[in-house]
Amino acid sequence: MEAIGAGLAIGFGVIGPGIGIGILTGASSEAIGRNPDAGGAIRTNMILGAALAEGLGILSFVLGILLWTRIGG
Amino acid sequence: MELLFPHGFKYPPDFHIPSPTGEELFKIGPVGYTNAHLTMALVIVLLGSVAILATRNMRERPGGLQNFIELLVQGLSDFVESIGGKKALPYLPLFGTLFLFIVVSNWLSVVPFVGQVTFLHSPTADYHTNFAMAALAFFAYQTEGFRHLRLSYPKRWFNFSGFKDGPAIGVIFVLVGFIELFSELFRMLTLTLRLWGNVFGGEIMLVVMSGLLLIPGIALPFVGLEVFIGLVQGLVFALLVLMYFILAIESHDEEHEEGSHTDTDRVPSPEIHARPANAA
Numbered sequence: 001m002e003a004i005g006a007g008l009a010i011g012f013g014v015i016g017p018g019i020g021i022g023i024l025t026g027a028s029s030e031a032i033g034r035n036p037d038a039g040g041a042i043r044t045n046m047i048l049g050a051a052l053a054e055g056l057g058i059l060s061f062v063l064g065i066l067l068w069t070r071i072g073g
Numbered sequence: 074m075e076l077l078f079p080h081g082f083k084y085p086p087d088f089h090i091p092s093p094t095g096e097e098l099f100k101i102g103p104v105g106y107t108n109a110h111l112t113m114a115l116v117i118v119l120l121g122s123v124a125i126l127a128t129r130n131m132r133e134r135p136g137g138l139q140n141f142i143e144l145l146v147q148g149l150s151d152f153v154e155s156i157g158g159k160k161a162l163p164y165l166p167l168f169g170t171l172f173l174f175i176v177v178s179n180w181l182s183v184v185p186f187v188g189q190v191t192f193l194h195s196p197t198a199d200y201h202t203n204f205a206m207a208a209l210a211f212f213a214y215q216t217e218g219f220r221h222l223r224l225s226y227p228k229r230w231f232n233f234s235g236f237k238d239g240p241a242i243g244v245i246f247v248l249v250g251f252i253e254l255f256s257e258l259f260r261m262l263t264l265t266l267r268l269w270g271n272v273f274g275g276e277i278m279l280v281v282m283s284g285l286l287l288i289p290g291i292a293l294p295f296v297g298l299e300v301f302i303g304l305v306q307g308l309v310f311a312l313l314v315l316m317y318f319i320l321a322i323e324s325h326d327e328e329h330e331e332g333s334h335t336d337t338d339r340v341p342s343p344e345i346h347a348r349p350a351n352a353a
Contacts, residue, residue, distance in 0.1 A: 040155060048316065051309040055263040058270035065093060065273075 006067035013060020020053040086284045091188040091276050095199040098192060108192050109199035116177050116196060156312070157319040164318045167213065171206060172311035175268065178202075179303025182272050183279065183296050198276055200269040207264040210314040211257075218321030225324065230254040264313060271306045275299045 028046040032039045095109030127142040135143055149169045153161050175197055181187050182195035196202040218226045228234075232250045236243030279299060283292040 044156065044312070047305065047309060048312060051267060051306075051313065052263075054271075055267045058267050058274075059263075061270045061274055062266055069093070 002067045002071045006064040006071070009060050009067065010064040013063070014057040017053045017057035021050050024049050024053065088280050088284050089189060090280060091194070091198065091273070093199075093273055094201065095194045096191065107199070108194040109196050109202060112181065112187065112193050113178070113196040113202065116174060116181065120173055120177060153315065156315060160322065161315065161319055164217075164315055167210070167318075168311045168315045171210070171314060172307050175206075175310050176304055176307035179272055179307055180300060182276050182303070183299045188276050195272060195276070197268055198272045200265055200273075203265040203268045204261070206310070207261045210264070210317065211261050214314070214318045214321045217318055221322040222324055226321075230257075260313075260317065264310060268306055268310050271302055275302055 024046060028042050031042050035042075095107030097105035097107050098111065099106055123138070124142070127138045131139060146169070149172065150162070150165055153165045153168055157164075178195055178197040182198050187193045187195055188198060230250045230253050232246045233243065235246030275298075279292065279295055282295050283289070286292050
């Protein structure tokens, strides 16, 4: 049961950050394409936003690891 | 077949998953000294000796190592200035130290044997190290906030100034302050877990991939991916700490109008310059 839970936690948990980072990267690529001069600032903000979105996925990863240590893997 | 698999063929193989924390080597009093501590000391000695070697006999026309280090420091300095302007430059030492230490630690986690033998364990793959760095950054930026804004610093969490515009706005401001206060605490947690999850997850991925792909060396692209992720995560950790510093020393009040605009706002437009000249 813990094994299923760990798999589900990671699997479902990374859906949201995946969508978020996809939208973020697409939008900032478009922005850099329109205004290449502002590329540096946009890229910095993109990395920051991607890190913040990714943090949520990492939380589910941590939950998965916690469950995995319970099954003694 | 005998030569390739001396212990018999088994698929999938038994993975030696690295431990999520450092393992204790010996005890100093009640405190355990882990293999992560030992590797951290190695990283510090490495970075320190490179710094000493590069600056031992500095010359006007730098060559070799000094040139490389100057390039690195100048790059980091320019980066910090492009993020927060001149007022962010005092935080360059902390930013650069965190960045270099984390990046070197992250890259150690893809070096063979680190994380697999008993006395080597990448420091950032142990969440205690990351929590120590996050907590240090937390206290440092809170102190900087209090030092710059004095007693008006906590006003961003306990903001009652909205009540003069009516009770509804006042309640909203108080609630926003509570959210800010809790996000301060969550910053420490997410800083810790983001770095640890990425590095530790990367280690697991490398172990599993090289186990599943059977042929040695075919998992090399994943090593490249991990090197890239290590660089990005080091940058993200240091950059987030820098952003927290900039947010902490920035006032939310009226002096926002004069002092703390970004550089692009301060560039004078030609019309404003032209008008006094015409008037004179």
